[in-house]
Amino acid sequence: MAATDQATVSAVLVSYRTGPALFQCLDALRAEPALAEILLVDNGNDDATLDRLRAWDDPRLRLITGHGNIGFAAGCHRGVAASGAPFLLMLNPDCLLAPGAVPALLTALATETKPWIGTVRLLEADGREQRGCRRAAGTPLNFFIEGLGLGRFFPRLRLNRHTAPLPEGLTAVPALSGAFMLMPRATWDVTGGLDTGYFLHLEDLDLCARLRALGGRCWFLPAPACTHIKSTSAAAAWVVENHKLAGFWRYFRLWYPRPWIWRATVWLALAAGITARLVLKRR
Secondary structure (H helix, E strand, O other), X not given: OOOOOOOOEEEEEEEOOOOOHHHHHHHHHHOOOOEEEEEEEEOOOOHHHHHHHHOXXXXXXXXXXXXXXXXXXXXXXXXXXXXXXXXXXXEOOOEEOOOOHHHHHHHHOOOOOOOEXXXXXXXXXXXXXXXXOEEOOOOHXXXXXXXXXXXXXXXXXXXXXXXXXXXXXXXXXXXXXXOEEEEEHHHHHHHOOOOOOOOOOOHHHHHXXXXXXXXXXXXXXXXXXXXXXOOOOOOOHHHHHHHHHHHHHHHHHHHOOOOHHHHHHHHHHHHHHHHHHHHHHHO
């Protein structure tokens, strides 16, 4: 698992109607020599985008298309199945890779012998650290505190740790964001990769939970940082939120099955918050 000077990483991106940010992402990937290949899984882009991808001038780019919108986790599996490098980078198609971010993580984790997943700090466009980049384990209580905006009163029970002091170097965290997940192929294999029972959302927390259950660890490196544009897909907001609620239910059912009344209460609170947000957006 040691890092080398060769191209040792397969980058896997799943894109559904991503828009211009996809090509910003590919421009950033083109500048990274540590990438052996870039597997772009097309879950549903328009013909103009596909034509531009087919003409892309980086020979490492491989387009996987024709299967329709099968969801993020299943799309990642398609990309991994077509890849061949010893390390895998799951990257959102609107995440702009910072120069040296991948080699920095590989070097920092070169001596790690347990299964691992690593990430770097993800930033909003204005330079602030993004919510969800480094996370707590993702218990129903974490979601309850976060969803009700009670984090200021119970900071240690928050799901997202973006307001916590920034560590000076590589730090273990309970969970991290699926927008940027670097791991040895052996980690993907031993965990089974992302659970395809999730269509969109919560599959990253689920993978981190399985990693912890196997004695592995998630790692956060504060620099270099990458910008994650977010919410670039043209999918309707209500469709995205519906998949999110389905993800919550599956995640709670798999990892926190008892007591069911507490699980259901938290899910209903999250559903009410999401519904209210959608209604207010339409006004």
